[in-house]
Amino acid sequence: MVDADRGEDLGQVHSLGELAQIRNGGCPHGCGTSAPTRKALRLANARDKASAAELERLNEEVRRKAAERVRANGLAMKLSDAEWQWDRKKLTFYFTAEKRVDFRNLVRDLAALFRTRIELKQIGVRDEAKRLDGIGRCGRRYCSASWLPELRPVNLGVAKDQRLSLNPAQISGACGRLMCCLRYEHEFYVQSRKRFPKEGKIFVTPSGEEKLMAIDIFHERLTFRTAEGDTRVVSLADFNREAEPAVAGRPGGCEEIDEAALDESETDYDPFEISPELNYTAEHDVAGLQRVVAPEAADGIGAGGNMDSRVRGNAEGSEDAGAARRRRGRRGGKRGRGSTGPGDSSESGEG
Structure with a gap:
């Protein structure tokens, strides 16, 4: 029997000695680094164990x-588990919810129903699976419920580093999140890939320019593909021997090609240079195009006048002529002409 919140509770010894120190060191939030705040009171007798077993059936x-009270209050929450304290002085409910829930009225209803102190704890879906326990797709008990002391976050990058399928149905656990076991071998994959060159790089090998398509860290093999589409598989040891002459400055060996430098060299051109192909694709001969000058402007230039002013004058004259044509009446009247009769004058006035 151990000291609990405002009472006593039944506890079970999980580990002793060196194993207990190892487990305490792996617990989240630094458990085991400081002295415990509560202590064990006494050994449980048969009566205490029978009372605890009865409470488990009542949970x-x-x-x-x-x-039922949650549905009556219309709250968007799911009660996952309930746990009585051994002395029945506190009842704890564990629930999951997508949003924040105001359960103050629910707490009052539950306190009136069970006549004890009520505590509601919101947990995540992974903690819910840990509390409910079950059998995973591997056929064994959930790691979180059996031995895993800390539920560390698992992201999609862990699956990508191991070249696993990114289908959520194949890499997700019973809780709907990525399986915790994906982290077990992740460090091995990261350290093993450091010995291999990066996939997608182009190398100049004794066989010519080849692109690294895939690597096999378990059999230590590399798969290359040439520009013609031929593939060959080379062991990591053979690849390192081929790369040694290039590193030592001797002829032969493998040399990595910087694709970024190739892209920069391809784009190094003069933006003002006209390609010769444009002379053949243009509608008219580019070399034969000449400026066409109006005769009036040519006379002004020959007389020492300013061609730009003459051109602007012609443009203004053309705009005035266009405006005069637009001022004609919709009924055919013309302004600026002498009126030949009453009908003409009225039509011109209306225009």
Whole structure:
């Protein structure tokens, strides 16, 4: 029996000695680094164990009654588990919810129903799977419920580093999140890939320019593909021997090609240079194009006048002529002409 929150509770010894120190060192939030705040009171007797077993049977019944009150209050939450304290002085409910839930009215209803202190704890889906326990796709008990002391986050990059399928149905656990076991071998893959060149690089080998298509870290093999489409498989040891002459400055060996430098060299051109192909693709002969000058402007230039001013004058004259044509009446009247009769004058006035 151990000291609990405002009472006593039944605990079980999990590990002793050196194993207990190892487990305490791996717990989250630095557990085991400081002295415990609570202590063990006494050894549990047969009566204490029987009372604890009875409470375990009542936990499911209590959870169902609380779920009915949740539906009655219309709360968007899911009650996952319920846990009685051994002395029945506190009842803890664990729930999951997507958003923040105001459960103050629910706490009052549950306190009136069970006549004890009520505590509601929101947990995540991975903690829910840990509490409910079960069998994974490997056929064994959930790692989180059996031995895993800390639920570390697992992202999609862990699956990419191991070249696993990115289908969520194949790499997700019962909780709907990525499986915790994906992290077990991740460090091995990261350290093993450091011995291999990066995939997608182009190398100049004794066989010519080849692109590294794939690597096999378990059999230590590399797959290259030439420009003609031929592929060959080389062991890592053979590749390192081919690369040694290039490193030592001797003829032969493998040399890596910088694709970024090739792209920069291809784009190094004069932007003002006209390609000769444009002379053949243009509609008219580019070399034969000449400026066409109006005769009036040519006379002004020959007389020492300013061609730009003459051109602007012609443009303004053409705009005035266009405006005069637009001022004609819609009924055919013409302004600026002498009126030949009453009808003409009225039509011109209306225009």
